[in-house]
Amino acid sequence: MRDPKLYSVIADGPHVVWKVRSQLRAPFTTLVALFGSGMREPSEKVRVLWRFESAADSSKTFCVHDSADDLPIERCHSGTPYDWRILGVDGDSLESFCRWLANEVIAYLDAQPQARKLTARSRERINELVRSGVNAGEALKQAAEWEPTPAMSASCAWPIEGRGIRAITCG
DSSP states (O other), rough: OOTTTTTTESSSSOOOOOOOEEEEEEEHHHHHHOOOOOOOOOOSSSEEEEEEEEHHHHHHHEEEEOOSSSHHHHHHHSSSSEEEEEESSSSSOOOOHHHHHHHHHHHHHHOOOOEEEEOOHHHHHHHHHHTHHHHHOHHHHOOOOEEEEEGGGGOSSSSSSTOOOOOOEOO
């Protein structure tokens, strides 16, 4: 699934002047499963980050991080999709990195068991059975009909609508 030949996680790197930014939607738990726990960066702006470098050109580095402004932390650091900030040194390499990262996230999520939910008709029938005195477990056994939920990976495509690559400006 993963192609570690393109980019690798690095523990730290030289100081970088980030020139472009983007965002990528992915669950924290997916990034941890793919790339490890990241570097904890307790600061006013960032709580966790991953640094990557291109295998083809080590001067092409990237930073994926959360924002301490996004509250609560449980929303950012859970299985719920979150909009991660991504920094790079130039637009072309950042675009390639974001496409690679999105593909890694989507492939991982698509390999997970798909969630399911009760159909509306099934919920109605179970409620009728419970109201008539059947215990909930037995009602579920008798009337459960399942349907798949939409795949979470569908929300993780890059770029997020209206949030492509942007220059970083000071001021």
